[in-house]
Amino acid sequence: xxxxANILVVFFIAAGxxxxxxxxxxxxxxxxxYTRAHAASKSSTLGVMCILxxxxxxxxxxxxxxxPTILLGILFLFITSPVGGHIMSRSSYIAxxxxxxxxxxxxxxxEIERMKKxxxxx
Amino acid sequence: MSFQILLNxxxxxxxxxxxxxxxxxxxxIGYLLGILVILALRKFFKSRLYIDQLWAVVKLTILxxxxxxxxxxxxxxxxxxPKLQLQPAFFKYxxxxxxxxxxxxxxxxxxxxxxxxxxxxxxxxKSLFIHVIDSNDIDETIDSIKNSFEKAILxxxxx
Numbered sequence: 433x434x435x436x437a438n439i440l441v442v443f444f445i446a447a448g449x450x451x452x453x454x455x456x457x458x459x460x461x462x463x464x465x466y467t468r469a470h471a472a473s474k475s476s477t478l479g480v481m482c483i484l485x486x487x488x489x490x491x492x493x494x495x496x497x498x499x500p501t502i503l504l505g506i507l508f509l510f511i512t513s514p515v516g517g518h519i520m521s522r523s524s525y526i527a528x529x530x531x532x533x534x535x536x537x538x539x540x541x542x543e544i545e546r547m548k549k550x551x552x553x554x
Numbered sequence: 555m556s557f558q559i560l561l562n563x564x565x566x567x568x569x570x571x572x573x574x575x576x577x578x579x580x581x582x583i584g585y586l587l588g589i590l591v592i593l594a595l596r597k598f599f600k601s602r603l604y605i606d607q608l609w610a611v612v613k614l615t616i617l618x619x620x621x622x623x624x625x626x627x628x629x630x631x632x633x634x635x636p637k638l639q640l641q642p643a644f645f646k647y648x649x650x651x652x653x654x655x656x657x658x659x660x661x662x663x664x665x666x667x668x669x670x671x672x673x674x675x676x677x678x679x680k681s682l683f684i685h686v687i688d689s690n691d692i693d694e695t696i697d698s699i700k701n702s703f704e705k706a707i708l709x710x711x712x713x
Binding site for chain 2: 450451454455457458461462463464466467469470471473474475477478511514515517518521522525531532541543544547
């Protein structure tokens with residue numbers, strides 16, 4: 433039983449580590465801010481969630497200590513990190529960060545220009 | 555929905571008082587019997603059964619977790635390719651959802667799906683502007699995925 437629990441804990445923490453490393457590589461390799469937001473908002477969420485789940489299972493199954501705070505942490509991360517990615521990419525688009533030159537289609541540009549004209553922001 | 559939950563709790567307490575045994579197990583038995591009563595009397599409620607709605611929420615959560623894992627695997631594949639094959643694009647997506655919480659939920663779902671991030675929601679909150687990381691083959695599949703998300707959210711909010 434302890435072996436099973438250990439395998440579960442090691443699996444979750446290793447998977448989380450892999451996802452965090454992937455998001456770091458993505459931040460280095462991808463060409464512009466908007467594609468980096470993909471890597472940052474997805475992989476790091478699941479990575480940190482997996483590690484927290486592993487820690488929770490370790491303390492619950494092996495140390496016999498049920499800690500609901502970690503579960504709340506997972507829930508808050510789940511709610512907040514997509515919003516964080518959204519806010520970062522939106523504010524940098526409005527501030528005028530140019531998307532990568534390989535970007536094929538841009539429906540957003542006229543909308544943002546219209547919005548800026550209406551609210552008189554340069 | 556909240557009225558039905560309150561009614562169910564009331565029936566559970568009634569069962570506890572009837573048997574004058576105030577324990578958790580008695581409460582659970584009373585709650586289950588209350589569900590049976592509400593099922594039997596569903597004709598008299600104007601809104602849907604709340605169990606139905608809860609089941610839709612559970613299905614949406616499972617969809618959420620599945621999409622999160624798929625998104626991460628696709629980002630992993632994309633990042634560790636020796637040569638980056640990207641065709642990023644911003645596109646506009648018109649949504650049928652009305653309530654603000656529904657649009658928030660849909661945009662966080664889209665942000666967690668493979669290869670899409672919501673960048674901007676228009677002022678009348680009728681369309682979402684989405685940044686997609688690989689536009690040549692994903693456009694149609696993403697549309698179908700979002701139709702399933704939208705359908706699941708509508709399923710939750712239908713009264």
